[in-house]
Amino acid sequence: AQKITQTQPGMFVQEKEAVTLDCTYDTSDQSYGLFWYKQPSSGEMIFLIYQGSYDEQNATEGRYSLNFQKARKSANLVISASQLGDSAMYFCAMRGAGSARQLTFGSGTQLTVLP
Amino acid sequence: EAGVTQSPTHLIKTRGQQATLRCSPISGHTSVYWYQQALGLGLQFLLWYDEGEERNRGNFPPRFSGRQFPNYSSELNVNALELEDSALYLCASSLMGQPNEKLFFGSGTQLSVL
Secondary structure (H helix, E strand, O other), rough: OOOOEEOOEEEEEOOOOEEOOOEEEOOOOOEEEEEEEEEOOOOOOOOEEEEEEEOOOOEEEEEEEEEEEEOEEEEEEEEEOOOHHOOOEEEEEEEOHHHOOOOOEEEOEEEEEEE | OOOOOOOOEEEEEEEOEEEEEEOOOOOOOOEEEEEEEOOOOEEEEEEEEEEOOOEOOOOOOOOOEEOOOOOOOEEEEEEEEEEEEEEEEEEEEOOOOOOOOOOOOOOOEEEEEE
């Protein structure tokens, strides 16, 4: 079984500063994928970034980067230069193998960017 | 290109009734996933369909069921509605096969059970 843990229910960051959202995972699969999604108050889920378990380099997508530490089973999201529009719920998710290809989501972190 | 569409946007039912939620995936996507998101909580996996077959289901009672049609659209049925079924139901689609396949989500159906 796969498990995703997000230990920060809420985070605050000042506009233009960087913020790290924590995510740890547990799986017995050798091959897996890690994802981050953003959910604004409108409710839609927006894909941010992906990291494969065999990728040697940390993934980056614009202002988003994923700090992947395989031995520690962590996949933290780093948002640089926060903007007011970054205020949203952020979910870490994992995909396993075979019949467990559906994404398993963590409980989420509510990020608030302060002006 | 149209995204994942879900209907209806809102649905109000009473206890014991049945609800039917619909989802149209992105053109070319064969996999459809259903998730339940209760207020303030994370997404709980309900069902996964691919090529018309149910591939996996989450830890939900049998009164949650669904199907996928030949055009890959999907339907989620919830029978004998209970108050705790009130939630946002999200549908997502993907093109299965790539390791980095990401799910594209619809805007959801807000189900309220009175």
